[in-house]
Amino acid sequence: xxxxxxxxxxxxxxxxxxxxxxxxxxxxxxxxxxGLINLAHGSLYMVGAFCAAAMAGWTxxxxxxxxxxxxxxxxxxxxxxxxxxxxxxxxxxxxxxxxTFALILIFSExxxxxxxxxxxxxxxxxxxxxxxxxxxGISYPLYRLAIIGVGLAVAAGLFWxxxxxxxGVRIRAGENDREMIAALGVDIDRLYTFVxxxxxxxxxxxxxxxxxxxxxxxxxxxxxxxxxxxxxxxxGIGSIxxxxxxxxxxxxxxxxxxxxxxxxxxLFMAPAAATQAGASLSSMAIYILxxxxxxxxxxxxxxxxx
Amino acid sequence: MGGVxxxxxxxxxxxxxxxxxxxxxxxxxxxxxxxxxxxxAVIFAVAAVGLNxxxxxxxxxxxxxxxxxxxxxxxxxxxxxxxxxxxPLFEWPFVFEGSQSMPLIWVVxxxxxxxxxxxxxxxxxxxxxxxxxxxxxxxxxxxxxFSISWAAYGGEDGxxxxxxxxFPGLNTLDPIQFYGLCFAVLSxxxxxxxxxxxxxxxxxxxxxxxxxxxVRAVGLDPVRLRLLAFTxxxxxxxxxxxxxxxxxxFVSPSMFSWxxxxxxxxxxxxxxxxxxFGPVVGAxxxxxxxxxxxxxxxxxxxxxxxxLLGIVLFGQxxxxxxxxxxxxxxx
Numbered sequence: 001x002x003x004x005x006x007x008x009x010x011x012x013x014x015x016x017x018x019x020x021x022x023x024x025x026x027x028x029x030x031x032x033x034x035g036l037i038n039l040a041h042g043s044l045y046m047v048g049a050f051c052a053a054a055m056a057g058w059t060x061x062x063x064x065x066x067x068x069x070x071x072x073x074x075x076x077x078x079x080x081x082x083x084x085x086x087x088x089x090x091x092x093x094x095x096x097x098x099x100t101f102a103l104i105l106i107f108s109e110x111x112x113x114x115x116x117x118x119x120x121x122x123x124x125x126x127x128x129x130x131x132x133x134x135x136x137g138i139s140y141p142l143y144r145l146a147i148i149g150v151g152l153a154v155a156a157g158l159f160w161x162x163x164x165x166x167x168g169v170r171i172r173a174g175e176n177d178r179e180m181i182a183a184l185g186v187d188i189d190r191l192y193t194f195v196x197x198x199x200x201x202x203x204x205x206x207x208x209x210x211x212x213x214x215x216x217x218x219x220x221x222x223x224x225x226x227x228x229x230x231x232x233x234x235x236g237i238g239s240i241x242x243x244x245x246x247x248x249x250x251x252x253x254x255x256x257x258x259x260x261x262x263x264x265x266x267l268f269m270a271p272a273a274a275t276q277a278g279a280s281l282s283s284m285a286i287y288i289l290x291x292x293x294x295x296x297x298x299x300x301x302x303x304x305x306x
Numbered sequence: 307m308g309g310v311x312x313x314x315x316x317x318x319x320x321x322x323x324x325x326x327x328x329x330x331x332x333x334x335x336x337x338x339x340x341x342x343x344x345x346x347a348v349i350f351a352v353a354a355v356g357l358n359x360x361x362x363x364x365x366x367x368x369x370x371x372x373x374x375x376x377x378x379x380x381x382x383x384x385x386x387x388x389x390x391x392x393x394p395l396f397e398w399p400f401v402f403e404g405s406q407s408m409p410l411i412w413v414v415x416x417x418x419x420x421x422x423x424x425x426x427x428x429x430x431x432x433x434x435x436x437x438x439x440x441x442x443x444x445x446x447x448x449x450x451x452f453s454i455s456w457a458a459y460g461g462e463d464g465x466x467x468x469x470x471x472x473f474p475g476l477n478t479l480d481p482i483q484f485y486g487l488c489f490a491v492l493s494x495x496x497x498x499x500x501x502x503x504x505x506x507x508x509x510x511x512x513x514x515x516x517x518x519x520x521v522r523a524v525g526l527d528p529v530r531l532r533l534l535a536f537t538x539x540x541x542x543x544x545x546x547x548x549x550x551x552x553x554x555x556f557v558s559p560s561m562f563s564w565x566x567x568x569x570x571x572x573x574x575x576x577x578x579x580x581x582x583f584g585p586v587v588g589a590x591x592x593x594x595x596x597x598x599x600x601x602x603x604x605x606x607x608x609x610x611x612x613x614l615l616g617i618v619l620f621g622q623x624x625x626x627x628x629x630x631x632x633x634x635x636x637x
Contacts, residue, residue, distance in 0.1 A: 084619070
């Protein structure tokens with residue numbers, strides 16, 4: 001157990017946390033502005049990854065793959081908003097859950113139909129492959145470091161968009177009082193489609209970036225979706241800041257827990273039992289974290305509504 | 307209103323008789339596969355009846371009921387696993403060898419999943435609405451990952467139980483006799499739900515769903531009512547899990563999968579929310595479609611998804627609503 005290992009795991013936790021943020025930010029925006037719970041957000045993550053893998057495989061360019069992921073996921077998001085989601089805003093949560101569950105079935109099996117059941121692989125671009133030396137003699141994969149950078153940049157851009165721009169003003173106004181901003185002449189339908197497509201693009205970007213580390217396959221989105229829900233419960237619904245803090249907490253807890261809990265148990269248990277106990281406890285760590293937040297602050301760390 | 311109610315009663319009676327006659331016919335005609343399909347549908351129906359107590363009566367959209375289904379399954383798996391391997395489950399305060407007896411397994415499955423539902427409910431009911439959906443989904447996933455990491459009971463591979471568990475006086479290996487058991491459990495669950503809906507508790511729960519303020523004003527605590535409903539709901543779904551494990555003689559983490567939680571809700575919606583036989587119809591339609599469409603196309607989930615989307619967007623009231631008329635007067 002060296003300090004460099006600890007540092008490396010902290011970076012891994014940051015990396016998975018920042019990717020979770022891209023998912024959770026879209027979900028929380030969509031809920032905050034439109035009051036919609038979207039289970040199909042994981043499908044948009046998957047769409048992004050598949051678009052990137054297909055485009056990168058075809059052209060050989062990772063950058064074009066990322067463009068395809070953003071465009072493909074945003075287009076898929078805008079399409080389902082116009083055709084399906086729009087009819088759900090006035091419905092109760094049960095109908096929203098069911099309709100977006102149906103969308104998952106359609107997206108997942110549709111993708112399997114087009115691409116087959118075997119996973120696709122998206123290669124890390126040449127320029128970003130290999131390790132990089134960090135101060136203190138730590139060697140860390142350059143690509144993962146780059147994703148942390150991209151994620152932080154997108155997070156900053158999102159805060160700027162929501163906080164400083166005219167669109168952001170409308171989005172925040174839409175969260176507070178949709179009738180009023182419609183009365184003030186804002187085209188609320190277009191705003192909703194925009195917010196949904198924006199959330200979809202963020203999910204698609206995350207899917208493509210993570211797709212180069214893991215494999216690109218059907219069903220890859222739902223585990224991330226559920227983690228993003230945990231993030232939102234911890235951070236508080238509708239809060240971008242909450243999504244960021246929650247995502248980093250979940251990413252770090254999950255990564256550090258799976259590495260260090262078995263080590264911790266070995267201090268006072270037999271190795272085999274310690275490995276088992278560590279694995280079991282670390283599989284539950286983030287849910288225990290969520291339960292703790294629920295007991296302490298039921299509406300989340302930054303939530304205003306219960 | 308009276309006419310609609312009576313028509314629903316007739317539809318329910320016809321369905322119940324159908325659930326007796328069709329498998330008996332299949333038994334007589336020598337078609338054991340039809341009996342297995344019917345058993346599968348009946349077990350799913352028990353799970354959905356359980357969920358309907360929380361969802362239909364209590365208005366609690368739980369997207370984590372597969373957790374209780376899986377806990378019931380693992381209760382059966384663990385008891386039978388120890389019995390078949392002759393390794394005592396525990397030796398203190400007395401030696402317990404595990405068990406392959408259904409009545410005991412059912413009691414354990416019911417109690418343990420009810421206990422877990424109580425704890426999850428205690429946490430999740432601190433919130434409501436969309437938070438509740440996300441939290442139940444997350445806790446369901448927690449059990450999924452825990453079962454994968456639990457190497458002592460098969461981890462990712464699950465557990466195979468070689469011989470179906472026994473029931474005093476019956477040969478459970480005979481498909482029609484096992485079906486009869488599952489059907490009896492379903493009938494009991496339906497009876498519980500029907501009695502519950504008319505009991506003071508059920509009426510208070512229904513009121514807590516519609517106007518919690520007034521329920522509070524007469525001195526009842528809506529959260530306690532919901533917690534009780536959620537606990538009972540989880541326990542019944544857990545019982546269904548034990549039956550399902552016995553049908554397949556196999557338990558694995560897939561019993562905890564979140565898709566299954568979604569499908570339980572789908573059963574209720576296809577059949578019609580807050581209808582007594584809604585979950586039964588939904589489970590039958592689902593198992594039927596799974597069999598028919600699954601035979602036509604490998605990608606039947608696409609068509610099923612499209613159908614579900616159509617039902618949610620355009621058809622309210624579910625199948626029972628279509629046959630027996632619009633929603634009941636008090637809704």
